[in-house]
Amino acid sequence: MTKPQILRTVAQVRQWRRQALLNNKTVGLVPTMGALHRGHLSLVGQSLSENDHTIVSIFVNPSQFAPHEDLDKYPRTVDEDLAKLEGAEPVLASASAVSRQVSAVFIPKVSEMYPSGITMDVSQQKGAFVSVVGLSEQLEGVTRPQFFRGVATVVTKLLNIVTPERVYFGQKDAQQCVVVKNLVRDLLIDTEVRVMPTLREPNGLAMSSRNAYLSQHMKDESSVIYQALTRGEKYYLNKSSGDVGVASLEIIDEIRSELASKNGFKIEYIAVSDPNTLEDLSVVVPGTGAIISTALRVKNEEGNEMRLIDNVCLQ
Ligand SMILES: Nc1ncnc2c1ncn2[C@@H]1O[C@H](COP(=O)(O)OP(=O)(O)OP(=O)(O)O)[C@@H](O)[C@H]1O
Ligand SMILES: CC(C)(CO)[C@@H](O)C(=O)[O-]
Numbered sequence: 001m002t003k004p005q006i007l008r009t010v011a012q013v014r015q016w017r018r019q020a021l022l023n024n025k026t027v028g029l030v031p032t033m034g035a036l037h038r039g040h041l042s043l044v045g046q047s048l049s050e051n052d053h054t055i056v057s058i059f060v061n062p063s064q065f066a067p068h069e070d071l072d073k074y075p076r077t078v079d080e081d082l083a084k085l086e087g088a089e090p091v092l093a094s095a096s097a098v099s100r101q102v103s104a105v106f107i108p109k110v111s112e113m114y115p116s117g118i119t120m121d122v123s124q125q126k127g128a129f130v131s132v133v134g135l136s137e138q139l140e141g142v143t144r145p146q147f148f149r150g151v152a153t154v155v156t157k158l159l160n161i162v163t164p165e166r167v168y169f170g171q172k173d174a175q176q177c178v179v180v181k182n183l184v185r186d187l188l189i190d191t192e193v194r195v196m197p198t199l200r201e202p203n204g205l206a207m208s209s210r211n212a213y214l215s216q217h218m219k220d221e222s223s224v225i226y227q228a229l230t231r232g233e234k235y236y237l238n239k240s241s242g243d244v245g246v247a248s249l250e251i252i253d254e255i256r257s258e259l260a261s262k263n264g265f266k267i268e269y270i271a272v273s274d275p276n277t278l279e280d281l282s283v284v285v286p287g288t289g290a291i292i293s294t295a296l297r298v299k300n301e302e303g304n305e306m307r308l309i310d311n312v313c314l315q
């Protein structure tokens, strides 16, 4: 088993990429903020099965955190992450990929990614930033206004550095996927955006690095989120038929009543949206598809509040 190369500078990644190109090898990129779990490894497995080389980036990107958010305490577990990437058989890797290993891991410093410097205060930031207008002012963008500008910026930088044939994201962060697809299309970036299904804990809770902030009890309680979303999905499936749609408000009411069964969950939003534009849908019609997404705040035993997001797709 060969260990992945650890690359720390943009120049090292470019050199590695040039070599792959010279050898006529395809490259898949899996961008992450580390604290890897099976959800991340499923993206890695998919990339291994579709590309000759897979590069994983581990970078906790400051520009997508607001000053009051958890940048400083975001879980940083690089040694464990590397062990998982070196050793673990990537989840869902197809038979043809089993013999493949992650080729490289890019772990840059903030100064490498932001050569003009960066501060947490958006008004003080220097250098170029990428905004995806419209899409990033909805849903997640309402409570995290800096989030999509930060994500769009860092993903553009990563795509410029790596120029991968394919880049992999998780459906759990549904709005992020739509924002990235739009920026790749509008900035004419030559890469295919692959969106992979959400991996869940046995109780249905979507796997997430920030779940590390939750006690087992809170994790159990939080399984209500997926139960509520699937209740909305079932309601839609039972009521829709042929080309007869279902009012979004009815679906949202179903979800809200399931969530109301738990105390201490503050709903930020429940939305039924067009999967491509993320515009609110008043009716879901079979065949057109929709995303039902939600964000909630939960308190752990220490009284610290944290935010969980999840979604399901309707066909
Ligand atoms: N449960 C999951 N299933 C599939 N993909 C996932 C899952 N969780 C995260 N991902 C994807 O992994 C990539 C890296 O995500 P990130 O490093 O932010 O982890 P995260 O678990 O989403 O962390 P956070 O707790 O900050 O939301 C993203 O494309 C994200 O959508
Ligand atoms: C895409 C990403 C790695 C950009 O920092 C991050 O938002 C994430 O991990 O989902």
Ligand code: BAL
Binding pocket: 064, 173
């Ligand atoms: N997975 C999304 C990264 C974030 O919430 O900052």
